[in-house]
Every structure is written in C-alpha cells, then in structure tokens.
Amino acid sequence: MSTNSITVKDLRKTYKVPEREAGLKAAIKSLVARKTKDVHAVDGISFQIEPGEIVGFLGPNGAGKTTTLKMLSGLLYPTSGELSVAGHVPQKREREFLQQITLVMGQRSQLNWDIPAIDSYDLYRAIYGIPQEQFIADRDKMIEVMQLKDLVKKPVRNLSLGERMKAEMVGALLHQPGVLFLDEPTIGLDVTMQRRIRAFIQEYNQRYNATVLLTSHYMADVQALCKRVIVIHHGKLLFDGDLTQLVERFSAQKTLVLTMSDMNGKTPDMAQYGTVVTQEPNRVVLRVAKSDAPQVTARLLADLPVTDLTVDDPPIEEVIESVFDAPETSE
Template sequence: MARLCPGQLHCYYLCMPAIEVSNLSKTYRVYRKREGLLASVRGLFHREYKTVEAVRDVSFSIEPGEMVAFLGPNGAGKTTTLKLLSGLIHPTSGGATVLDYVPWHREHAYRRRFSLVMGQKNQLWWDLPAQESFTLHREIYRIEPTQFNRRRDELVDLLEVRDLISQPVRELSLGERMRMELIAALLHSPDVLLLDEPTIGLDVVSQRRVQEFLKYYQSEHGITVILTSHYMKDVEALCRRAIIINEGEIKHDGPLAEIVDRFSRHKVIQLQFSGSSIPDDLERFGTVFDVHPPRVKVEVPRNRISQVLTTLLADYTIEDVGVLDRPLEEVIAEMFTNGDQADRADVDAADESQPVTAAGND
C-alpha cells in the first residue's frame, strides 16, 4: 500500500472492511482411534489418520466498529476461525485480511493492532500479581510509560479491580481473573478484539459486569469485535449481527433479530383462562408447559398459529392471550440438534495442540 498521510490513512480504513474473509478453509490430519486393546497396540506401530475440515470455504466481512456474534456448537469451527484471524495458525486454503494485514504473516505492526482473549486460556502469569503481567505487556507492545499508566488506570477503574491488581493471579476468582485478562488485552489500544467465550464459567453477576464493560468500551472507542459465546445473554446484550457456523460452514449471516424468524419452527401461545383452572385437553394443540393455573403456555407449530388461536377462542373462555417468539437460545440449540457432531470433536482435539501466546511473541 502506498504511503498515506494520517488523514488519508484514517479515511482509507473507514472505507474498507476491518475484517475480510474469503473462502477460508482449515483441514487437520487427525489420528483415528480404534476401540479395544488389540487395536490400541496395533496403533502403536501402524497409525491410521483421517482428514477433518475444521473450517470449510468460509467467507464474510465485518465493518469497522461492528460487534458481531460468531455462534455455533462445540467443534463448529469458531475457535479455529479466531486463531486464523489472529495468525496463530495458517489456513489450508483461502484468504483473510484484518486491518489490511494478512494475519498469518505475523507482522509486528499487525500484532500491535489486535488482541485475542480466550476464556479458557490465560495470558497472565499465574503466581505473579496482575500488575506484573501488565508491565510485561507494556514492554512487549512498547507502550510509552505515560500512555501505559493512563490506559491501565482507565481500565482498572472501569472494571473496578484497583484493590486486586497487586494480588497473585492464582488468588483471584474466575470473574476477577477475566477482568484482568481484559485489561491486559486492551492496554495497547487494539483496533480489533477477538473474544472467545469471555464469560465461560462466570456467575451471573460477573457475566453482567463483563457485558456492561464491553458494551461501554466498544461504544467509547469504536473497536471492531468478534464475540463467540454459548451464553445468549452475552450475545443479545452486545451484538446486533450474528454469524452462525456449523460443521465448518456458515449457516446464517445477518441481523440477530432475524434468527428466530428464520429458523424457529414454533411459536408460544400464552393463555390466561377465567376461573382458577386450565382445560385438561390443551395437549391437542401442542406442547403444554409453564403451567400456573389459570395461566399456561402452549408451544405450537408456526403454520398452525392462526388455526389454534381461532379454536382456542371459540372453545374456551379466555381472559388474556398473547403470541411469543421462542427464546433465541432454544432456537439456536434446535438448529444444531440434528447435526452430526462426531467429527467436530476431533477438530477440538487437534485445535488444542495449537499454542496460544501473547501477541508479540513468536
């Protein structure tokens, strides 16, 4: 790219996607395990392998300042995609650019502009206070001391951990450690933040605190965020757009609000009957649940809603009725119920062998 002045460079990056992925694929060669003692012994001398496609011909783009949910079941290819975008692993085929850099070229300039946070991986030194890890990050990213102090103090105050940064990391709760991980990830002011299950294992209070921080920080600094999470409350609180991946392929890319309309095969009719009881034959309409006489809910196929409502209103005395969408979490779970996940577990096993290190270390 030709050398541009700062103003031109700013306009250039605003006019192009922050992340551009084109036909990206990643294939692993995985040891085929056989059951039984004899098969295990044979495997010591003659190993059989199979090929597993972790990511298959994936394409998408994300604009600067977007916060996008990247959803899918375990082994769907989410973490593999984030590792490709962070440059930790190389693709088998296809391409990607992040901020106009090819991630797996591992240029120093790129590594100073993104950050990866993985809920199940630590980048902080376990036996040292978080403050010491922050100082190490200052050296890795060559942050000017005054800027470092200002950034650290801002993040420490936002996440309310000033009294904790001098404690050894091993003494902190899971929620406290995650807040420290976020501080470490943001000290160098990255333009792109990749979050892989940042609230996994956290209690409800800690989850909400992380959600509120991420929402505020993204709105204030305009960074581009990809979020993977199995907690739909994270997704609904933070993202308007979702990319759904399953078996290595993208199944949906669009507004979060469209997922229920597009994929849910049922709706819920909420009823309140007159009197203190409910009819005992409601199961003829669908699945009856959440029974609190005289209130009850019935899950009904979408294409039968009008017919069922007409019959209910004609046959019973009803004081109140409403039609509800099913929760996003249930709809997404239903999407993956019939998928074959066997090979995806192999992807997880292969992917675990890939190292996760602090950006800036080769």
C-alpha cells in the first residue's frame, strides 16, 4: 500500500516559445531559422504534502499552477527536478500510478456530452477495472450525496453548469483515488453549489485519507477546506504554510472598526489616526499600518468616547491580491 504523499523537489518547466517579429519577411525567415525564447513556467519549486492533507495551491493566472498540476498528474515532463506522487514518478505514467490519482478541471469536462453521465461512469468502471459491487455502491452513494438522482440519466449537455460539475466530481472519484488534483473545481458555480462540492471534497478526504491539491479563485473554498496554502507567483514559491500565517505575513495593515457614543453633532477629524475607509456619525472604519495599530488604538480610546472597537485583518482576498500585485521582489 503506497502512501498518498506528494514530494516536489526543485521542479522546473521551461517552454521554448517561437519568437518572431511582425511582418512577412520575418515570417519567412522564421521558417528556416526559428528563434525561440525560453519561458520559465515553473522555476524551481519544492514542497512536501503529507497523506490526507488538503492544500490550497494559489497564484494569479499564469503563475504556473496548471503546469505544476499537469506535471504532478503525469501529463507533462518536467524540464528538471524530482517528483514523487503516491510513491510513483508521475511522468512514467505507470498504470498503478494513474489508478491512484484523479484530475478534475473546472473549465473542462471529461464526461462525454452526448451521453448520460451514468453511461460514462460505466466506461470508467471498465477502464479502471472497478469491482462491480464496489462500483455500484460507491456510485449510488455519491449520486445521493450530490443530489443528482435522475440527472445522471440525462445527456450531460442538458445539465446546468453546477449539475455537470457535480456529475464530474462523482465520475472522477469512482475509482477511489488517493491523490486528487482539483483545478478550479468550483469555477462559475453559485454559492450553494460551491458549498456542496466543498462538502463533498471534505467528506471524501476524511473517509479515504486522500491527499488533495486544490486551486481556486474563490477564497471561500480555500478557507473552508485548506489549513495550509502554497502560493506561487511567476513560477516561484512565494509562501508555504498555514493560511493564518499567510495573512499575518503579507498583510501590512489592520482594519479598526470603532463605534462611538453621541458626540453632540461634532465630527472629529479621523484622518489624523489613519486612512478613513468609511465614516458615519457614530461608526468609523480605519485602515492603519500593522505596526501602528496598538498605538493608534490607545490614542483612539483616550481621545474619543469609544463604546466598541475591533481590530481585524483585512479580508483574505485583499491580502492575496496585494501579494500578487507586488512587483517581483522576493527572490
């Protein structure tokens, strides 16, 4: 029994991209001598994921997330570096390895659109050689949990996006994989559907101690599922650790929300304390630098008739955004 761990050591993927100048002459010239440019999609990243962990894999578009997932699932050859997934080298694409993993891409469908999902499931049963009894039990259980019922008997093209995604998830987990690569599994879904998919992933993870590497643009997904996050940017590892630490480390600011008792119509000049986000007669939201927070708090309490004051971290979306917007400084 192989464990479901993932090890990545100094992984690199470099694409050679043809480069040519505009114009017919350059086009003809490029037929003979093609100039290429190296693009480092993944540029030396390392991490280790233990069996049963759910890890959020974050980064802006083009950061190298999908390229990494593709290398981990054996679809792409790494340019260099070492990979081990569930005790196998992915790019060898051994049957035992492929039997152990699953890949779900929210943007693409693996189900055949012309036929009902339940027929596609039958095909997966044959391809993976799933024992009939286990297959039927698992399938019916998952169909029930996902509340798909008769939808699996309709051609997939007639399903809504959310219904389709639920059917995809069922199909991807029928062979009881130990390692799940989920690339934007909730993209474009409404909140209820997102929640259902999340709960499904969580339940599967707990029941089979499966390892999950998940990318998502929805921070709610990450917050609900992942204790740990790995952040990459420009193909490099930017952060690997607890979600709470990420906020701690990358948010330079705190949000202060204060409620005051009646000030007899006077409006104090709040700008002297920090950046004013909103100001109502009795309620003010301020943004201050993290290091100034204790001092500003003390001053506010001394100067004003404060009845309530909270100090918050900014929303995680903003933190992530600020990480990605920052110029490429962390080398």
